[in-house]
Amino acid sequence: MANRKEKTFRFIIIGGGIAGVTCVEQLSSQIPSADVALITASPHIKTVTNYRQVSKTLEEFDVEEQASSVLEEKFPNLTVIHSAVKSLHTRSHSLETTDGRVFGYEKLCICGGGRPKLLTQENPYVLGIRDTDSAQELQKRLSKAKRIVVVGNGGIALELVYEVEGCEVIWAVKDKAIGNTFFDAGAAQFLIPSLEAAKPEKDTPCKRPRYTTEEPAPGGSHTFTADRNARRQGSSSTEAGSALGPDWHEGIVLQGSEQGTRRVSLEYQCEVEKIFTSEELLNSPPQTLGHENVGSWPVYIKLTNGKTFGCDFVVSATGVVPNTEPFLHGNNFALADDGGLQVDDHMMTSEPDVYAAGDVCTACWEHSPMWQQMRLWTQARQMGWYAGRCMAAQVLSEPIELDFCFELFSHITKFFNYKVVLLGKFNGQGLGSDHELLVRCTKGLEYVKVVLSGGRMVGAVLIGETDLEETFENLILNEMDLTPYGEELLNPNIDIEDYFD
Ligand SMILES: Cc1cc2nc3c(=O)[nH]c(=O)nc-3n(C[C@H](O)[C@H](O)[C@H](O)COP(=O)(O)OP(=O)(O)OC[C@H]3O[C@@H](n4cnc5c(N)ncnc54)[C@H](O)[C@@H]3O)c2cc1C
Ligand SMILES: NC(=O)C1=CN([C@@H]2O[C@H](COP(=O)(O)OP(=O)(O)OC[C@H]3O[C@@H](n4cnc5c(N)ncnc54)[C@H](O)[C@@H]3O)[C@@H](O)[C@H]2O)C=CC1
Secondary structure, eight states: OOOGGEEEEEEEEEOSSHHHHHHHHHHHHHTTTSOEEEEESSEEEEEEEEEESSSSSSSEEEEEEOHHHHHHOOOTTEEEEEEEEEEEETTEEEEEETOOOOEEEEEEOOOOOEEEESSHHHHHHHHOOHHHHHHHHHHHTTTTTTTEEEEEOOOOHHHHHHHSSEEEEEOOOOSSOOOOOTHHHHHHHHHHHHHHOOOOOOOOOSSSSSEEEEOOOTTTTOOETTTTTTTOOOOOOSOOOOOOOTTTGGOOOOOOSSSSSOEEEOOOOOOOEEEEHHHHTTOOOOOGGOOOTTTTSEEEEEETSSSSEESSEEOOOOOEEEEEHHTTTTTTBBOOOTTOEETTSSSOOSSEEEEEGGGGEOOOOOOOOOOOOOHHHHHHHHHHHHHHHHHHHHTOOOOOOOOOGSSSSSEEETTTTTEEEESSSTTTTTTTTTOOOEEEEETTTEEEEEEETOOOEEEEEEESSSOOHHHHHHHHHHBBOOGGGGGGGOTTTOOOHHOOO
């Protein structure tokens, strides 16, 4: 293998998603003379634009899918290689791509992302959503659908059930309340009425690239067009594309085959017992079917609450698994329980000179008490940026400390058309019974929850335009004893910002 190396780069980064591209940008800016290669299976790369630091740890940005030439023009020593990495040989510091090329590296960063953790593999009626191709497939199948079943209770399910119109949606969740990865039952109760209300008209155009499906191009692939002059050739479904992110649903039409608005029925506290095709169902006892007619749907799903639903397809919105498989064999990577590549506080894996960042890795350093890993866009950017800095620091023999962004978990997003801000241990994660909650809720307007432990604020959920994020972030970071303020902390008649100035 060593003799076949086409070229040895100082740095190779695998993955053209947010983590990989941010890592490349950081390395290329810090050591412009270094030869850097970005190897990515996806035809386009994802770049962060309009980055805005909202407060000390909260950040907002747009994401654009771009041609890799844009990055190569910016960094003359960068080479982008569009191929998937097939095998990695950490002992010889080399890797091989699926098109048979072999490259050497001095330092490597793996940013291969994740893939949907599907309920069942290889079932054509069970879809996952990860990249532009899978979102397009969803759109296509939905346009002919009368009923779908969405399984899962995290980010994708929350977005999907709110956006889909013209199609009945059965939403099956394991828990007692919706949105368990982001909310508690109180927040869920605040949000539920939005599922029954019509979606507000969109008065401002989407800031982010949109994609439209054109007819399949000759040769069977699809062409997707982003409205910001970016063009993207559809990749084969076997190639892993970069993950979608904020506003992914703005650019596609999530409309079923019927007229009318949203129709969601919730099935709480249940899991999937079995998924049958209509032929399989004909051979099973009729009593499993309940009120459905055999043969009227292409697929049937039996839930553990005893109900069976026929539908056009099932969306498995059941989380992600780190994309480690192609790199594992023959190496000695330590893996975390969730399957991610273990990284230390310098983003180094257990293999020498190999770093990892983004969805593919699991942060295994001793976390700050207010931070936890979630596989999110913001953390992919932060990890990619910090991995780039660590790689450069090692080459330049400079010391580097864990970045401040890992001090406090923070996330800004939107669910059911409400702004949502999550800070610290927003769901009391890891605190057991050693915490109390303060809640303020105005129906249809805002939901504010504060998590206190030992009199100090350790987390918060802010839904709506509360304008409290910066003050609460400061209170968490300052570890101020808030016992004297008691419930006044959330008194709507007190301007809390002035209170603590
Ligand atoms: C539908 C959806 C909505 C989301 N919404 C949000 C949101 O609103 N907010 C938020 O914060 N996060 C959101 N996320 C999560 C967020 O998109 C991810 O956490 C983030 O994009 C991960 O970035 P990454 O760079 O680690 O991985 P990815 O974006 O998955 O990139 C991985 C890259 O590695 C490449 N690759 C994989 N295998 C190989 C190989 N063998 N060889 C070469 N290249 C390879 C892929 O082609 C890809 O370019 C969403 C995710 C999804 C799926
Ligand atoms: N606005 C945002 O911040 C968004 C973030 N994302 C991110 O994208 C990634 C993928 O999203 P999701 O797939 O929604 O993952 P997720 O991790 O957010 O949620 C997975 C959900 O599936 C449930 N689940 C897992 N296995 C199950 C099973 N066998 N049966 C029933 N339910 C099961 C879990 O309880 C959880 O509710 C995540 O990292 C998520 O954080 C996605 C969409 C929006």
